[in-house]
Amino acid sequence: MDSESVKVKRDATKRILINKAPPILTIHLKRFSQDARGxxxxLNGHVVFKDSIDLRPFMEPRHPLV
Structure with missing residues (x-):
């Protein structure tokens, strides 16, 4: 391996899957926007959510449903 390391910036996403849905799920939303200078x-606008959410897209597919 070369003694000089090359650092490359890439776009990244973070994915978190749920094994078992809890009776009450608390989600902390980081409501910030990043401008061109970093x-x-x-974000101060009001956000409206439904009373329920379908968690199936966020469930671990290898975990059996209970």
């Missing part, structure tokens, strides 16, 4: 700005 600065973060808080």
């Amino acid at each position: 600065r973060y700005n808080k």
Whole structure:
């Protein structure tokens, strides 16, 4: 391996899957936007959510449903 390391910036996403859905799920949303200079700005607008959410797209596919 070369003694010089090459650092490359890439776009990345983070994926978290749920093994078993809890009776009450608490989600912390980081409501920030990043501008072209890398600065973060808080998003202040109101967000409306439904009373229920379909968690199937976020469930671990290898875990059997209980």
